Amino acid sequence: MNAYRTAAPHRPAEDPDRIFDGRRVVHCxxxxxxxxxxxxxxxxxxxxxYWHRSHPAxxxxxxxxxxxxLAIPAYVEWGWQAHWLAINDTRTEEGFVLLGTEDLEVFRSVSADGGLDQAVLANTRRRSVFPSAARAEIEAAASDLFRTGLLRPAPGL
Incomplete structure (x- = not known):
């Protein structure tokens, strides 16, 4: 076993018994x-x-x-089209996918200062809802992006 760990210290795999928020899970x-x-x-x-094996750090x-x-990882390419977030996870080479307006607000806010306050303000204005409702939507969108590796903890955390 020690010889295998020396040759290949990271053995990431999909965990068929683990579902998180309705999603299949990969882990190392x-x-x-x-x-x-x-x-x-x-x-x-x-x-x-394969990406994790090449980038274990x-x-x-x-x-x-x-x-x-939060921060946007270097492997994520993003932009916008109308009110949609256009996002590409370069680890998988699947191409750009369009995500919702809340996701775009999260990415704009995180890219500006790492927090979600700007996204909450934008969502409150856009939808004309109470800030508490807007915050709940933004936090749910940010959580989904974080869980799927499209956001990460900001440096220094």
Missing amino acids: PDCHWAQGLNKDLHLGPWALL DAVDHLAEMPDR
Whole structure:
């Protein structure tokens, strides 16, 4: 067993017995890397598993509690089309996918200062709802993005 760990210290795998928020889970038993699969961006687990083997130092437990400050990982390309978030997870080479307006508000807010306050304000104005309702929607969108590896803890956390 020691010879195998020396040759291949990270053995990421899909966990068929583990579902998190209705998503299949990939993780590495040799470190703390774990995340849920997004059905549109991660059509299967293999690209993510190979990516983790090549980048073991970039290990984040995306199933842990979401931190207050977030950052957009270098492997995520994003932009917008009308009021939609256009996003590409370069780890999987599936191409760009359009996500909702709340997701775009989250990405704009996180890219500005790492927090969600700007997204809550934008969502409150856009939908003409109470800030508490807007915050709940934004936090749910940010949690979904975090769980699937499209956001990460901000540096220094």
